[in-house]
Amino acid sequence: MLHLVNKSPFERNTLEACLKRATKGSSILLYEDAVYAALQGTTLAAAMAQAAKTHEIYVLTPDLTARGLDAASVLDGVRPVDYDGFVDLTADKGTVQSWL
Amino acid sequence: MSYQVGGKTVEHDEEGYLVDIGQWSEDVAVMIAEAEKLPLSSEHWEVIHFLREYYTEYQIAPAIRVLTKALTKKMGEAKGNNKYLYELFPYGPAKQACKIAGLPKPTGCV
Amino acid sequence: MSVESDNSAEPKVKRFMYVNRKAPHGTVYALEVLEMVLISAMFEQDVHLTFLDDGVFQIKKGQNPSVLEMKDFSKTYRALDGYGIEKVFVEKESMEERGLSQDDLIIPVEIIGREELGALMESMDVVLSA
Structure with a gap:
């Protein structure tokens, strides 16, 4: 499963909300702020x-x-991806949840 | 666009649904039904009042499937089916019965 | 009727989850999701409705938004059962953080823990969130 987060963690708690629920081994893509x-x-x-x-964490370059x-x-352990990588993730990781 | 009821003006949208459901009364219902060329029998009123009660309780107009299910529960299968409702309201319970009952278009009406 | 079908006789029923995370009246999200859920009920999919974070405030008893001249759609959650939507979950931690218990909620729900919610989400075919 792929979790999407697009808000700054210094302004909003959507990343925290995501991390509380994302199961071990699931993927998280950080984009926009x-x-x-x-x-x-x-x-x-x-x-x-x-x-x-415990998670695959990606960031959009x-x-x-x-x-x-x-x-x-x-940070070490966070994987940069471009738009093609973003598309591949949404295709490969199954269910997608956006933490808006 | 409006209906004229007993000297009062009741606004409706381009399809005939009331703009303000608070303006509904039985007189308004008769007026809407006249505009639809549909004389109202006691069977019609039964459905109209049922829809009003449903709306008061849930704040939505029920989808047809939900309406028939709820009518069956309350009044039995003879009155809780599509055929019966379409005989009463030839343009459909959603399009006609809700309109006459002063409700908005049903949620889940796809 | 089904949203899609493959070549086999049985249409594929998908597991859908609607995730409610926003309080009800400050933004339009809660009402929009509710309307989406009611419409989706017509497609006979396996619908799961979840309330977490501030979303649990959506189903708090005793709301009266008419004082703001807004519609009280909290009553509409009680219609979900009639629409065939029976799988309704509230995250225990979110509820407790906000000082609420099951008695404060307008509809019967299943209370599940944070971890269980994560696993349930993982088991879905489609997750839609606001």
Whole structure:
């Protein structure tokens, strides 16, 4: 299963809501303002690194680039994907849930 | 667009449904039915009042399948079926009965 | 009638979950989802309705939005049973965080834990959320 999150974790709790329910081994894609959750050095970094051990966490690179960020600023264990990768994930991971 | 009932003006939309369901009365129902060229019998009123009660309780107009099920429960199978309802309201319980009862178009009417 | 069918005689019934996470009157999401659920009932799919996070406020008893000149669609949840929608779940943690218990809810529901909810979601063919 694939969970989609698109809101900044510093403004909204949708990522937290997702992490509370996403089962072990499920995938989570961070896009739009949710890409800030994937960064090193934030107050969330430790929790995200932990989450990356039990879930496949992806981040959409065009949304990083647009915000002056890149794959090098992303936590270890978080996997950058482009739009094609996003499409593949939605096709391969089965059920999709958007945490709006 | 409006119905004129006893000197009062009751607004309706382009399909004849009341704009404000609070304006409904039995006189208004008679007026809508006249516009539909449908004389109302006691069997019609039974369905109209049932729809009003359903709306008051649930705040929606029931889909036809739900209406027939609820009518069967309350009045028995002879009155809780499509054929009976279409005989009373030839343009359909949704299109005609709800309209005359002053309800909006049924939710789940696809 | 079915939404889709394969070549076999039996139409495929899919497992649908509607996820309600928003409180009822501040935004239009709750009402929109409710209307979607009522319409989907016509397609005879295996519908699951869940309330979590602020979504549990949607089915709190005693709402009176008429003071805001808004429709009281909390009454409409009680019509779901008549529409054949019987699988209604509330997440225990969300309910308790908000100081609510089953007695505060307008309809009978099945209370499930957070982990169980996650697993249930995982078992769906389609999940729709607001």
